Amino acid sequence: MGHVIRTRTRASTVAAIVGAIVVLGLALLPLVAGRGLIQDMFFILTMLVLAQFWNLLAGYGGLVSIGQQAFVGLGAYAMFAGVILAGIDPVWAIPLGGLAAVIVAVPTAFFAFRLAGAYFAIATWVIAEVVRLSVAQWKTLGGGTGTSLPRTATRDIAGTGWIEAALDVRGAAARDILAYWLALGLALLAIGAIYGLLRSRRGLALASIRDNEEAARSVGVDAARLKWSVFLAAAFGTGIAGGLIFMQIARISPDAAFSVTEWTAFVIFIVVIGGIGTIEGPILGVLVFFALQKLLADFGAWYLIALGVIGIAVMLFAPRGLWGLISHRTGLELFPIRRRLITTKGNDHG
Amino acid sequence: MIWIDTLVQGVLLGGLYALFAVGLSIVFGIMRLVNLAHGDLIVVAAYLILVLVSLTGLSPFVAALLAAPAMAGAGWLLQRHVLNRTLGTDILPPLLVTFGLSIALQNALLEGFSADSQRLPAGPLATASLDLGAVTVGVLPLLTFASAIAVILALNWLFYRTELGRAFRATSDDAVTASLMGIRPATIFATATAIAMLVVTVAALYLGMRSNFDPNIGPARLIYAFEAVIIGGLGSLWGTLAGGIIIGVAQTVGAAINPEWQILAGHVAFLVVLLFRPRGLFPRAVD
Numbered sequence: 001m002g003h004v005i006r007t008r009t010r011a012s013t014v015a016a017i018v019g020a021i022v023v024l025g026l027a028l029l030p031l032v033a034g035r036g037l038i039q040d041m042f043f044i045l046t047m048l049v050l051a052q053f054w055n056l057l058a059g060y061g062g063l064v065s066i067g068q069q070a071f072v073g074l075g076a077y078a079m080f081a082g083v084i085l086a087g088i089d090p091v092w093a094i095p096l097g098g099l100a101a102v103i104v105a106v107p108t109a110f111f112a113f114r115l116a117g118a119y120f121a122i123a124t125w126v127i128a129e130v131v132r133l134s135v136a137q138w139k140t141l142g143g144g145t146g147t148s149l150p151r152t153a154t155r156d157i158a159g160t161g162w163i164e165a166a167l168d169v170r171g172a173a174a175r176d177i178l179a180y181w182l183a184l185g186l187a188l189l190a191i192g193a194i195y196g197l198l199r200s201r202r203g204l205a206l207a208s209i210r211d212n213e214e215a216a217r218s219v220g221v222d223a224a225r226l227k228w229s230v231f232l233a234a235a236f237g238t239g240i241a242g243g244l245i246f247m248q249i250a251r252i253s254p255d256a257a258f259s260v261t262e263w264t265a266f267v268i269f270i271v272v273i274g275g276i277g278t279i280e281g282p283i284l285g286v287l288v289f290f291a292l293q294k295l296l297a298d299f300g301a302w303y304l305i306a307l308g309v310i311g312i313a314v315m316l317f318a319p320r321g322l323w324g325l326i327s328h329r330t331g332l333e334l335f336p337i338r339r340r341l342i343t344t345k346g347n348d349h350g
Numbered sequence: 351m352i353w354i355d356t357l358v359q360g361v362l363l364g365g366l367y368a369l370f371a372v373g374l375s376i377v378f379g380i381m382r383l384v385n386l387a388h389g390d391l392i393v394v395a396a397y398l399i400l401v402l403v404s405l406t407g408l409s410p411f412v413a414a415l416l417a418a419p420a421m422a423g424a425g426w427l428l429q430r431h432v433l434n435r436t437l438g439t440d441i442l443p444p445l446l447v448t449f450g451l452s453i454a455l456q457n458a459l460l461e462g463f464s465a466d467s468q469r470l471p472a473g474p475l476a477t478a479s480l481d482l483g484a485v486t487v488g489v490l491p492l493l494t495f496a497s498a499i500a501v502i503l504a505l506n507w508l509f510y511r512t513e514l515g516r517a518f519r520a521t522s523d524d525a526v527t528a529s530l531m532g533i534r535p536a537t538i539f540a541t542a543t544a545i546a547m548l549v550v551t552v553a554a555l556y557l558g559m560r561s562n563f564d565p566n567i568g569p570a571r572l573i574y575a576f577e578a579v580i581i582g583g584l585g586s587l588w589g590t591l592a593g594g595i596i597i598g599v600a601q602t603v604g605a606a607i608n609p610e611w612q613i614l615a616g617h618v619a620f621l622v623v624l625l626f627r628p629r630g631l632f633p634r635a636v637d
Contacts, residue, residue, distance in 0.1 A: 064445050066386075111621055114628040115580070117441045118384035122576045123624070126617050129573060133614040260569065265453055272446055301457040308454030315446045316435055 003343045007199060007336045015334035026184055030167060030177040038173075038180045042248060044290050045183035049190045049241045050263060051270040051282035053234040056194050058268075059277035060203075061230040062210045067124030069264050070108070070131045071101040071235045073257035075242025077135055080252050083153045084141065090149060091158045091182070094243035101239025102232055104131060109231045113224075125260075132258035146253025154250055179248035186244060190237055191335075195279055197233075198337045202226065207337075210277075261304075269311050275321030279335040284323050355485045356606045357599060362487065364578075364598030365495030366560065368591040369553035370571050371578035372501055373546035375590045378579065380522045380542045381437060383444050387451040389572030391547065394455055395421050395554030396563050400468055410470040414555040418548050425547030430540040437539070452568065459565035470558035494556040498594070501549055502587045508545075518542060570613075577620040583630025592631060596623065 030038060050072070057063045075097025082093030112123035136144045154175065163174040197203050208216035209223050217223050242263075246252050256262075266289065274285020292310075296303035318325055326332060374388045385391075395417060402413035432451075436443035478489040509515040517538055520528040525535040557563060557571070577597050582589025597616045604615020623631070 058442065064442060066445075066449070111624055114624055118382075118445055119576075119580060121384070121386075121445055122573075122580070126573060126577065126620060130614060130617045130621070133617070137610065261453070265449070268446065268449065276442070301461040304457040305454045305461065308450040308452070308457070311450035312432070312447050312454070315443050315450065316432070319443060 003341055005339050006342055007339055009333060009336050011332050012334055012336050019334075023184075023188065027181070030163075030180060035173050035176055038176050040290070042176065042180045042183050044286055045180070045187045046241055046245050047266065047270060047289070048187050048282060048286045049183070050238060050267045051274070051286055052187075052190045052194055052279070053237040053241075054264075054267045055271045055276060055279075055282050056197075056230060057234045059271065059281075060198065060206050060210055061227055061234075062213070063227060063231060064118070064121045065112075065124040065231075065234075066121045066260070066264050066268075067108070067112075067126075067128035068234070068238050068267065069258045069260055069262075070124070070128035071105065071238035072242035072245070072263040073128075073132060073135065073254070074100045074104055075239030076246035076252055076257040077138070077141060078239070079243035079247060080141055080147070080149065083149055084147070087153075089158045090153055090247045091178070094182075094240060094247060097243025098236045098240040101235040101242070105232050105235030108235075109228055113227065128258065128260075132254050135258070136254040142253065144254060146251065146256070148252075149247075149250040157247075175250075176248065179244065182244055186240060191279060191283075195335050195337075198279075198335075202229075203337060204339075206230065266307075269307050271321075272311055273314050273321055275323030275327075277320070278323050278327070280327070280333075281321050281323040284326075285321065288322065352606070356602050358485045358487060359491070360599030360602035361595050362491035362495045362598070363602060364591070364595030365491070365498040366553070366556055366594070367574045367578050367597050368498040368594030369494065369501065369549065369556060370575035371582075371590045371594055372498070372505065372587060373549040373553065374572075374575045375579045375582075375584075375587060376505070376542055376546045376549070379585045380518050381539045383433060383437065384441075384448070385433075386445060386448040386572065387455060387568075388448075388550070388575060389568030389570070390452045390455040390459075391421075391425075391568075392550050392554050392557060392571055393459060393563060393565060393568045395547075395551045396470070396558040397459060397463060397468070399551075399554060399558060400470055403470060410472065410555055410559055414551055417554075418551040421547040421551045422544040425550075426540045426544040429543035430536065433543070434536050434539055452572075456565050456568060463565060465564055465566070467562035467564040468558070469562050470555070472559040476559065490556070490560055494560065497552055497556065498591060501552060502591060505545075505549075505587055514541070574616065577616065581620060581623045581630055583633035586630075586632040589630060589632035 026041070029041065033041075050068070054065070054068055057065055057068075075094075078096040078100035079090065079093045082088040082096040083090050086093075088096070108124065108127045111127060112120050115123045135141075141147055155171065157175060157178060159178050160171065160174040163169065163177050164171065167174070167177065169177065198206070205216065205221040205226055208219075208221055209226060213223055242257070246257060249256075270285035270289045271282050272285070273288055274283065275281025292307065293303065296306060314321060320328070370389070370392060374385060377383050377385050377388075398417045398420065399410055399413045402408065402416055403410055406413070408416075432447065433444065436447045472490060475490055475493075479486050480489060480492065509518060517528070517533045520531065521533055521535050521538045528538075529535055574594075574597055578590050578593035581593030581596055582591070596619055600619035601612050601616040605612035607615075
């Protein structure tokens with residue numbers, strides 16, 4: 001009798017195949033889809049990226065931040081600064097967003113980690129406000145009223161010329177398609193990186209901290225260091241997403257770039273309703289969120305009231321979210337991270 | 351002389367922030383609940399007072415007296431039927447439920463009252479001032495500060511001199527053991543939130559008379575309140591007042607240097623305190 005440790009399940013193999021087909025379909029979508037659908041998909045994919053990183057923080061790292069808008073805004077402003085002040089191509093300026101987010105995340109973590117539990121959330125929020133108010137003082141980037149990407153920069157973004165020629169579309173539509181492809185790539189990278197992390201030794205350590213920090217530390221898990229790395233990684237990803245989102249919008253203002261509602265409340269809602277602490281949850285959550293937004297778009301404030309109430313109801317009655325309900329009923333795991341011991345006959349070590 | 355004036359105005363502003371913060375401090379102190387909807391509940395109370403004033407023509411003070419029991423009742427029900435379910439070792443449920451509540455309340459107010467800013471009519475009180483020689487202070491800010499002190503005195507009396515206060519402290523220390531002594535934590539928590547809502551009504555009264563308010567200002571008030579509580583140290587109401595004063599003074603001094611720095615200066619003061627005294631200035635509770 002031998003045994004192997006596996007995380008893969010039959011369902012996850014099927015999911016991987018279906019996932020590959022879906023990704024291929026999404027990559028080819030601009031060939032057939034109109035501009036409206038591409039913009040909607042861009043929105044879904046970028047919200048998914050933000051949700052995955054918030055989920056990494058709160059669901060796995062136990063770090064409930066309500067200040068992630070700081071990193072979206074910083075990413076966006078760093079991208080704008082790269083384009084306007086240094087004349088970099090907007091696409092190549094996006095990584096500056098991730099860099100700026102990490103640079104500010106270091107002092108943020110230094111302050112916020114001094115406060116435990118719920119007060120950590122408040123500290124992240126205060127720092128996000130400080131960042132917003134400071135950026136609003138930056139007069140060359142429009143101060144409190146904001147600014148637009150210069151037309152000279154948006155006219156020939158790297159790759160749009162090729163897209164215009166290949167897909168026979170006009171400038172603005174080509175920019176949307178480029179942004180969509182970048183968002184798709186970013187979403188895949190984010191999910192892949194987070195899944196890879198969770199399946200690694202570090203992921204196991206992270207889960208042990210989430211479940212019981214004292215116990216984890218007693219068996220040698222360096223909780224403080226892991227929390228730092230998770231916080232910085234989430235800031236980096238969120239900053240990149242911020243740069244990409246505002247490259248597509250091409251206009252920025254402190255209120256839009258540092259919006260608590262859009263970049264934190266919506267993201268939290270997506271993760272909570274989908275299922276916190278799972279990779280599947282945010283994917284399901286962003287689809288539900290988008291459907292609700294389309295359905296209730298004409299009802300103004302009622303839409304947000306409904307979101308708030310649904311969020312409360314899910315947290316009270318199904319704290320593991322929709323995916324938690326599905327997974328509990330069916331045992332389904334599309335991104336399994338549990339290590340299962342499988343005994344095998346003979347000397348088979350497959 | 352201008353600096354003395356700035357300082358005095360800052361201290362008085364701190365009284366208002368302490369009123370925002372005391373309710374939060376009670377709720378956190380007794381049940382370790384961080385209520386992210388606290389600022390929005392203050393705004394709800396302000397609108398309730400406004401409605402009573404415009405329906406009956408009463409003075410805002412009398413209207414607040416009528417609004418207080420309604421707010422307390424709502425707080426009792428909210429705690430008993432919603433928030434109590436979220437209490438436990440996991441910090442996520444209370445944060446996310448109160449965050450959802452905050453979003454829902456803000457938008458419900460937006461739907462009911464539009465985004466127009468409102469103000470409670472304070473009559474001649476709004477402009478009345480006292481000449482204290484070196485400085486001239488507004489009667490309303492002075493009244494706010496006095497109310498903050500009165501509220502804290504009353505609460506300290508309640509917590510340390512009454513049977514209910516003993517039950518609060520016992521439940522805060524150890525809810526399970528307290529329940530063995532015949533205390534029902536669920537009811538004690540609901541009562542604590544009801545009392546916090548009474549303070550919220552007082553805060554709403556002065557907020558509404560001193561400045562304009564609209565449905566979206568709750569979160570900003572919540573930040574000041576949190577900063578005051580954390581600066582003061584958990585569990586100390588006088589510390590909360592000190593925290594409010596520090597934020598208030600930092601804001602007026604910041605505004606005196608450059609009007610755009612007012613809010614920023616308050617946040618920076620908070621971060622500086624956090625840097626040197628991460629447990630606040632007068633910590634009483636150990637968490």
